[in-house]
Amino acid sequence: MAVIVQKYGGSSVADADKIKLVARRVGKAQDQGNKVVVVVSAMGDTTDDLIDLAHQITPEPNEREMDVLLSTGEIVSTTLLAMALRSMGYQAVSLSGGQAGIWTDETHSKARILAVESHRITKELDTGNIVVVAGFQGITRGKMDVTTLGRGGSDTTAVALAVSLKADKCEIYTDVDGVYTADPRIVPQARCLKEIGYEEMLELATWGAKVMHPRAVELGEVYNMPILVACSFNENPGTLIHGGASMEVRNKVSGIAHDNDVAKITLVGIPDKPGIAATLFEPLAMASISIDTIVQNAGLDNITDLSFTVSKGDLPKAMKIIEPVARSVGASKCISDSNLAKVSVIGTGMQNAPGYAARMFRTLFEAGINIQLITTSEIRITCIVSRDKVADAVRALHKAFELEKE
Amino acid sequence: MAVIVQKYGGSSVADADKIKLVARRVGKAQDQGNKVVVVVSAMGDTTDDLIDLAHQITPEPNEREMDVLLSTGEIVSTTLLAMALRSMGYQAVSLSGGQAGIWTDETHSKARILAVESHRITKELDTGNIVVVAGFQGITRGKMDVTTLGRGGSDTTAVALAVSLKADKCEIYTDVDGVYTADPRIVPQARCLKEIGYEEMLELATWGAKVMHPRAVELGEVYNMPILVACSFNENPGTLIHGGASMEVRNKVSGIAHDNDVAKITLVGIPDKPGIAATLFEPLAMASISIDTIVQNAGLDNITDLSFTVSKGDLPKAMKIIEPVARSVGASKCISDSNLAKVSVIGTGMQNAPGYAARMFRTLFEAGINIQLITTSEIRITCIVSRDKVADAVRALHKAFELEKE
Numbered sequence: 028m029a030v031i032v033q034k035y036g037g038s039s040v041a042d043a044d045k046i047k048l049v050a051r052r053v054g055k056a057q058d059q060g061n062k063v064v065v066v067v068s069a070m071g072d073t074t075d076d077l078i079d080l081a082h083q084i085t086p087e088p089n090e091r092e093m094d095v096l097l098s099t100g101e102i103v104s105t106t107l108l109a110m111a112l113r114s115m116g117y118q119a120v121s122l123s124g125g126q127a128g129i130w131t132d133e134t135h136s137k138a139r140i141l142a143v144e145s146h147r148i149t150k151e152l153d154t155g156n157i158v159v160v161a162g163f164q165g166i167t168r169g170k171m172d173v174t175t176l177g178r179g180g181s182d183t184t185a186v187a188l189a190v191s192l193k194a195d196k197c198e199i200y201t202d203v204d205g206v207y208t209a210d211p212r213i214v215p216q217a218r219c220l221k222e223i224g225y226e227e228m229l230e231l232a233t234w235g236a237k238v239m240h241p242r243a244v245e246l247g248e249v250y251n252m253p254i255l256v257a258c259s260f261n262e263n264p265g266t267l268i269h270g271g272a273s274m275e276v277r278n279k280v281s282g283i284a285h286d287n288d289v290a291k292i293t294l295v296g297i298p299d300k301p302g303i304a305a306t307l308f309e310p311l312a313m314a315s316i317s318i319d320t321i322v323q324n325a326g327l328d329n330i331t332d333l334s335f336t337v338s339k340g341d342l343p344k345a346m347k348i349i350e351p352v353a354r355s356v357g358a359s360k361c362i363s364d365s366n367l368a369k370v371s372v373i374g375t376g377m378q379n380a381p382g383y384a385a386r387m388f389r390t391l392f393e394a395g396i397n398i399q400l401i402t403t404s405e406i407r408i409t410c411i412v413s414r415d416k417v418a419d420a421v422r423a424l425h426k427a428f429e430l431e432k433e
Numbered sequence: 434m435a436v437i438v439q440k441y442g443g444s445s446v447a448d449a450d451k452i453k454l455v456a457r458r459v460g461k462a463q464d465q466g467n468k469v470v471v472v473v474s475a476m477g478d479t480t481d482d483l484i485d486l487a488h489q490i491t492p493e494p495n496e497r498e499m500d501v502l503l504s505t506g507e508i509v510s511t512t513l514l515a516m517a518l519r520s521m522g523y524q525a526v527s528l529s530g531g532q533a534g535i536w537t538d539e540t541h542s543k544a545r546i547l548a549v550e551s552h553r554i555t556k557e558l559d560t561g562n563i564v565v566v567a568g569f570q571g572i573t574r575g576k577m578d579v580t581t582l583g584r585g586g587s588d589t590t591a592v593a594l595a596v597s598l599k600a601d602k603c604e605i606y607t608d609v610d611g612v613y614t615a616d617p618r619i620v621p622q623a624r625c626l627k628e629i630g631y632e633e634m635l636e637l638a639t640w641g642a643k644v645m646h647p648r649a650v651e652l653g654e655v656y657n658m659p660i661l662v663a664c665s666f667n668e669n670p671g672t673l674i675h676g677g678a679s680m681e682v683r684n685k686v687s688g689i690a691h692d693n694d695v696a697k698i699t700l701v702g703i704p705d706k707p708g709i710a711a712t713l714f715e716p717l718a719m720a721s722i723s724i725d726t727i728v729q730n731a732g733l734d735n736i737t738d739l740s741f742t743v744s745k746g747d748l749p750k751a752m753k754i755i756e757p758v759a760r761s762v763g764a765s766k767c768i769s770d771s772n773l774a775k776v777s778v779i780g781t782g783m784q785n786a787p788g789y790a791a792r793m794f795r796t797l798f799e800a801g802i803n804i805q806l807i808t809t810s811e812i813r814i815t816c817i818v819s820r821d822k823v824a825d826a827v828r829a830l831h832k833a834f835e836l837e838k839e
Contacts, residue, residue, distance in 0.1 A: 080449065085519070109498045
């Protein structure tokens with residue numbers, strides 16, 4: 028009997044009726060002869076409501092307590108789904124992250140999974156139960172304190188359980204049909220991909236596609252666990268994320284990603300010598316500010332300009348930290364721009380085909396879009412452009428790379 | 434350093450502002466040099482809201498799942514109170530029932546505490562923490578599944594922890610000033626008692642005073658743990674429930690209790706022979722119907738009438754079960770009356786003073802109130818009367834026994 032792990036996000040379990048619909052899907056998976064483990068998120072806006080409640084108490088809630096508070100949201104969902112399954116005649120049992128054997132480190136609010144000991148789940152499956160597990164949470168070894176896994180936590184729980192249970196597949200059900208060649212709200216012709224490689228999905232997810240958290244994709248890649256992303260509310264086939272051979276030989280772009288949450292900081296006229304980058308970026312790292320893209324222009328007379336991007340929310344904090352540091356290394360000024368966006372062309376096909384970058388730049392040029400920064404990885408080319416041009420850029424690139432065609 | 438255990442009910446932690454008020458009280462107890470453990474209930478109507486949510490899923494939610502669902506309510510309260518304490522500069526940590534070491538049997542929805550292993554609490558207290566424990570919940574030995582303790586569960590948690598920690602005192606904070614000589618809504622002259630014995634409190638609680646659950650009082654009595662019942666919202670001294678000597682010598686009535694949730698079933702003309710009572714009451718016990726008062730009238734010609742009372746909610750079920758059984762033992766008919774109430778005079782003083790019963794009956798007679806049934810214990814005399822007369826009965830008795838005077 029195959030084990031499958033399904034995960035349903037907050038919008039899929041937002042109310043009693045939706046939970047009953049999910050129960051029907053889950054039950055069907057067992058009817059088809061599978062052992063089924065279901066991971067659920069908190070109902071609808073529950074997590075935000077709990078955060079609001081904590082902030083009514085204090086502007087800076089203690090992280091340990093916050094984790095325990097937030098973990099109740101997912102637990103509520105598990106019990107309701109288990110009740111719904113039982114009312115339909117299925118055997119079902121809910122488990123907290125701790126009961127499911129999700130052991131984590133003690134980094135509250137963004138704990139990492141250290142191990143999954145799934146014997147309780149296995150035992151429950153063996154007695155015929157559908158096992159409903161609270162996503163997004165774990166428990167520490169020493170004190171058995173509750174932790175949460177941070178953003179994308181429930182996806183990560185699902186993939187980790189699938190790996191531990193040697194499941195055939197991890198199915199992530201959400202409110203979209205799967206992974207698209209571009210954001211369908213911007214490009215009406217965007218196509219839902221049948222399959223995509225882990226690396227491509229990672230680039231898509233990291234660079235702006237909101238379907239699935241990169242952390243969970245990464246975990247899937249490491250353990251080669253196929254992940255199906257599909258919609259909770261229909262029977263469309265969804266997108267299979269896997270590392271199969273069919274992908275390797277494909278020679279094309281799989282999608283256009285974009286991200287509007289971009290702010291750029293440019294340090295003008297800094298000495299082009301070793302150690303400067305470390306001096307600049309260490310204080311930002313200490314303040315937990317994530318740096319996205321770093322570009323250093325070619326220097327003249329050992330003087331160079333350095334630009335990097337952060338999320339818009341981090342910009343004020345980042346400027347406050349970087350300005351004195353920049354002055355101390357001799358920068359002539361520090362400029363910021365928060366009116367930017369990223370657009371990326373992604374595809375394993377690009378690795379051996381140098382024409383893609385040229386086509387991207389020409390397309391943007393012909394659409395009258397100025398490129399502010401360029402960065403690339405093996406399977407991605409990213410341009411930073413003005414935010415008011417990003418939708419045009421996505422549409423133009425989607426057309427230029429013929430993504431509307433199968 | 435003395436350990437004290439405080440318990441705050443749902444109305445005391447109903448919103449963020451009330452939680453902050455509670456935090457101030459709790460902090461003060463630590464400032465005064467105590468090690469403080471706080472037990473909290475779920476905020477306001479949370480438990481009812483969660484029950485509603487479950488009933489939106491299914492009319493008969495599974496009890497195991499229901500317990501896990503309801504347990505989240507108390508956990509939310511503990512985290513918010515711990516956050517509030519920390520924001521005021523106190524060290525504090527929240528613990529679930531399981532983390533606090535409350536081990537129970539597996540009777541979901543009304544579990545009994547088997548043992549309290551409070552070493553985690555002791556350790557947290559020793560590091561200077563105020564320990565906030567989720568009331569009403571425990572965990573099973575085998576599967577570490579969450580259970581709830583049923584009605585009065587948080588009071589029971591508090592007393593059990595006080596016993597296990599060898600606390601000086603268990604303080605139960607609620608929305609009333611303490612234990613009154615009668616319901617102040619009915620008798621404006623009712624007085625808040627300074628102290629009361631466990632047995633008297635038990636009779637008061639069992640027979641209709643809603644201040645504290647009898648189960649927790651019983652536990653206090655068994656381990657001789659003094660319990661202070663006082664109001665969360667003021668500094669009034671409250672009522673101390675204890676077994677001290679000062680009580681033994683008192684020779685008076687301590688209060689008048691009443692209960693409107695009474696229905697009576699009378700079986701007319703049943704044979705007065707051994708084994709009949711067992712035949713009648715076993716099927717009711719099997720159906721978990723609690724029988725309150727049983728009165729069997731003196732029989733003529735070996736034929737007798739038997740009356741007993743149940744809660745109004747149980748009446749239809751009880752009639753359905755008892756009618757065929759009554760017929761099978763030869764009863765001529767089965768009558769029910771749901772328009773009744775109980776009124777009780779309670780006090781250790783009554784044990785050696787036969788005049789009390791007479792005074793009670795005369796008082797009711799003079800107030801024109803007909804007595805339908807009478808039962809007594811060592812420290813209580815109870816009359817079943819018509820429900821529309823019960824307020825009059827309480828007022829008349831309160832006056833007759835001079836309870837308005839200290």
